[in-house]
Amino acid sequence: MSFAREAGRAIRSTLVLWVITALVYPLVMVAFGQIAFPFQANGSILTNTQGQAVGSALIGQPFTSDRYFNSRPSTTSYSTADPQNDPDTILQTGVSGASNLAPSNPDLLQRVQETTTQLQQAGIQPTADLVYTSGSSLDPHITPEAARAQITRVATARGLPPNQLEDLISQNTDGRFLGIFGEPGVNVLRLNLALDALGS
Amino acid sequence: MLQGWIQIALTLLIVVAITPFFGRYMARVFVGQRTIFDSVLNPLERTFFLLSGVRAREEMTGWQYARAVLYSNLAMLVFIYLIFMFQGVLPFNPTGLSAPSWDLALHTAISFVTNTNQQHYSGETTYSYFSQFAALGFMMFTSAATGIAVAIAFIRGLTGKPLGNFYVDLTQAITRILLPISIVGAMILMAAGVPETLAGPAIVPTLENPGISQAIARGPVAHYEIIKELGENGGGFFGINSAHPFENPNGFTNLVEIVALLSVPTSLIYTFGLFANNRKQAWLIYSMVMIIFVGFIVITAIGEYDGNPAVNTLLGNQQPNLEGKEVRFGWAQSALFAVSTTATMCGAVNALHDSFMPNGGFVTLSNMFLQIVWGGQGTGTAYLFAYLILAVFVTGLMVGRTPEFLGRKIEKREVVLASFLILLVHPIAILIPTALTLTIPGVSGITNPGFHGLSQVVYEYASAAANNGSGFEGLDDGTLWWNLSASFSLLAGRYIPIVALLLLADSMSRKQPVPATAGTLRTDTGLFTGVTAGVILILGALTFFPVLALGPVAEAFQIVKGIG
Numbered sequence: 001m002s003f004a005r006e007a008g009r010a011i012r013s014t015l016v017l018w019v020i021t022a023l024v025y026p027l028v029m030v031a032f033g034q035i036a037f038p039f040q041a042n043g044s045i046l047t048n049t050q051g052q053a054v055g056s057a058l059i060g061q062p063f064t065s066d067r068y069f070n071s072r073p074s075t076t077s078y079s080t081a082d083p084q085n086d087p088d089t090i091l092q093t094g095v096s097g098a099s100n101l102a103p104s105n106p107d108l109l110q111r112v113q114e115t116t117t118q119l120q121q122a123g124i125q126p127t128a129d130l131v132y133t134s135g136s137s138l139d140p141h142i143t144p145e146a147a148r149a150q151i152t153r154v155a156t157a158r159g160l161p162p163n164q165l166e167d168l169i170s171q172n173t174d175g176r177f178l179g180i181f182g183e184p185g186v187n188v189l190r191l192n193l194a195l196d197a198l199g200s
Numbered sequence: 201m202l203q204g205w206i207q208i209a210l211t212l213l214i215v216v217a218i219t220p221f222f223g224r225y226m227a228r229v230f231v232g233q234r235t236i237f238d239s240v241l242n243p244l245e246r247t248f249f250l251l252s253g254v255r256a257r258e259e260m261t262g263w264q265y266a267r268a269v270l271y272s273n274l275a276m277l278v279f280i281y282l283i284f285m286f287q288g289v290l291p292f293n294p295t296g297l298s299a300p301s302w303d304l305a306l307h308t309a310i311s312f313v314t315n316t317n318q319q320h321y322s323g324e325t326t327y328s329y330f331s332q333f334a335a336l337g338f339m340m341f342t343s344a345a346t347g348i349a350v351a352i353a354f355i356r357g358l359t360g361k362p363l364g365n366f367y368v369d370l371t372q373a374i375t376r377i378l379l380p381i382s383i384v385g386a387m388i389l390m391a392a393g394v395p396e397t398l399a400g401p402a403i404v405p406t407l408e409n410p411g412i413s414q415a416i417a418r419g420p421v422a423h424y425e426i427i428k429e430l431g432e433n434g435g436g437f438f439g440i441n442s443a444h445p446f447e448n449p450n451g452f453t454n455l456v457e458i459v460a461l462l463s464v465p466t467s468l469i470y471t472f473g474l475f476a477n478n479r480k481q482a483w484l485i486y487s488m489v490m491i492i493f494v495g496f497i498v499i500t501a502i503g504e505y506d507g508n509p510a511v512n513t514l515l516g517n518q519q520p521n522l523e524g525k526e527v528r529f530g531w532a533q534s535a536l537f538a539v540s541t542t543a544t545m546c547g548a549v550n551a552l553h554d555s556f557m558p559n560g561g562f563v564t565l566s567n568m569f570l571q572i573v574w575g576g577q578g579t580g581t582a583y584l585f586a587y588l589i590l591a592v593f594v595t596g597l598m599v600g601r602t603p604e605f606l607g608r609k610i611e612k613r614e615v616v617l618a619s620f621l622i623l624l625v626h627p628i629a630i631l632i633p634t635a636l637t638l639t640i641p642g643v644s645g646i647t648n649p650g651f652h653g654l655s656q657v658v659y660e661y662a663s664a665a666a667n668n669g670s671g672f673e674g675l676d677d678g679t680l681w682w683n684l685s686a687s688f689s690l691l692a693g694r695y696i697p698i699v700a701l702l703l704l705a706d707s708m709s710r711k712q713p714v715p716a717t718a719g720t721l722r723t724d725t726g727l728f729t730g731v732t733a734g735v736i737l738i739l740g741a742l743t744f745f746p747v748l749a750l751g752p753v754a755e756a757f758q759i760v761k762g763i764g
Contacts, residue, residue: 018334
């Protein structure tokens with residue numbers, strides 16, 4: 001077969017397959033998502049009573065104060081930045097990332113040591129999820145044990161009875177799929193929103 | 201701990217349960233039997249062939265088939281490279297991204313056309329929505345379909361049939377297998393929380409400190425995510441891939457993604473059994489691979505469950521290693537995903553392999569060295585049969601008979617092609633660039649000290665040459681050296697084996713079948729399957745054992761001794 005015919009067939013096939021898989025398929029799927037599942041398709045954005053967006057049900061936020069349940073350590077501080085001072089243009093695109101520290105890397109041990117000391121000073125029994133950084137740096141969850149370990153501190157800071165916080169934790173725990181697949185996690189942003197909604 | 205093993209076992213049971221149905225369906229598609237989509241797809245495909253100048257009935261020889269693969273892939277490569285370089289002026293660019301550097305664009309284009317999806321960039325900060333869905337998403341279909349087409353041509357050749365027509369196989373792999381499953385899968389993922397929007401990032405004030413804002417990156421993810429797994433592509437929409445809560449929000453989506461990425465290479469073995477009219481042979485090979493696969497999962501999962509001894513000492517008790525892992529997946533689903541994604545050459549990750557215990561490094565590297573623990577989309581199945589041919593040859597030498605496979609004599613040409621394929625290309629594409637990178641000062645980009653640093657470099661080339669695409673992502677790989685040297689491994693690891701496989705299939709299909717006699721070595725026995733496993737371990741694993749000893753094995757000893 002001649003070069004011209006073979007090349008022509010390759011180029012024409014490329015274009016035909018491109019139209020169906022790279023234009024029709026994605027755009028039809030976007031249209032379907034926007035019509036059938038508008039909440040999920042736009043990022044599961046949570047709004048407050050005034051209708052303003054406060055975050056995503058699937059994406060964690062940084063919490064470090066005593067008044068909130070703290071989230072996991074994050075290498076990107078959960079894709080946040082000061083809008084007045086954002087030299088890395090984080091707020092232009094959003095970011096994700098991980099430490100990529102090897103288990104044999106002394107820097108990992110040093111960091112875990114510092115985090116462990118901080119947690120112990122705050123009266124929190126360190127758990128693996130609270131000392132290790134997450135994969136995405138956006139992990140919305142902490143383990144139920146990590147949440148329960150923080151009850152005393154939050155209850156004291158807010159003057160709330162601890163058993164009320166236990167209820168909030170179980171209400172905001174995402175279980176395993178069918179009780180089998182995955183691990184249970186407490187959604188920290190939803191938990192803290194519920195905490196604020198209590199008033200006090 | 202038991203709960204974790206139950207999750208893993210049930211996931212694998214689902215995969216095994218799907219195999220005969222999906223394998224049979226794929227066989228029907230490529231034999232040309234009637235399928236349920238005929239009334240819609242037959243006219244559609246005829247229109248495609250008319251528009252692209254393909255004569256559907258034209259049979260190709262091995263060499264013609266290989267040339268069609270090369271020409272079409274080259275056309276696609278140039279096409280998506282142009283999209284990257286012009287993304288600044290093309291539509292659907294809500295974050296205002298300009299063109300990447302020429303070498304990064306070239307590496308990305310080669311990486312996606314070869315079904316590898318190795319990423320030296322972070323999706324949200326480098327490529328526009330248009331580049332992602334119209335260029336990268338496009339390659340996810342065509343590169344996967346190219347792999348399936350080559351596997352089917354190879355199976356046809358081995359079983360004495362003509363090889364078929366590349367363009368017909370390519371199109372039907374998309375229209376009858378990849379696209380219908382992707383449409384349903386995308387809808388399921390959307391319902392479960394994966395975004396599918398053309399809107400830019402959402403900017404919200406954070407709850408604890410409203411003076412600080414959070415940028416929530418999103419995009420048309422769901423449709424991309426499903427073909428990423430199903431086609432064993434593995435290139436994340438976001439930098440952090442399936443660990444990102446928008447790519448993989450919960451235990452359900454994780455199950456869907458793992459099953460999707462395992463489904464094609466597992467089922468293709470059954471498809472072969474139907475083509476060869478010997479399902480026993482298929483199940484024996486399947487079991488052999490499954491045993492290696494389960495062994496690898498156990499090794500990896502134990503490492504992650506036991507955790508990092510040095511950290512456990514600080515914590516005062518034994519905790520799983522959750523560095524680079526998400527709470528919703530934990531040790532079990534992270535380990536299962538890591539082994540599945542490197543076994544099948546998918547390369548998507550839901551946890552960061554760089555931070556796995558040395559057990560995980562050992563297994564993920566071994567998967568990419570062997571390339572047959574399921575193996576790449578299509579090509580893995582073909583490699584598996586190349587190993588079978590070598591095993592037939594070795595046993596033939598032992599008993600002093602002319603070796604035969606599926607009633608066809610294995611002669612010099614077949615043995616040369618199969619051993620070239622398995623013994624030469626892969627080590628050359630991995631070990632030589634590794635040696636160069638470690639020798640040339642200032643190019644390695646290693647970010648973890650000691651033995652793990654060597655693993656980072658080897659992993660990158662192994663991932664490129666095996667067309668996997670995952671990485672020890674700490675590696676500083678967005679450089680000219682890495683972009684160009686990894687491109688060499690990507691191309692060598694993809695196209696040299698494909699041409700060799702097609703020529704091998706061609707020569708097998710031209711042989712006169714010899715009738716089986718009492719003296720014929722049967723290949724569908726447990727004994728022969730055991731010999732094959734031995735051949736795989738000796739030929740495939742020993743080549744790379746020194747590297748494994750210097751990397752993950754040495755690191756494991758280092759950790760046991762105490763880090764300091």
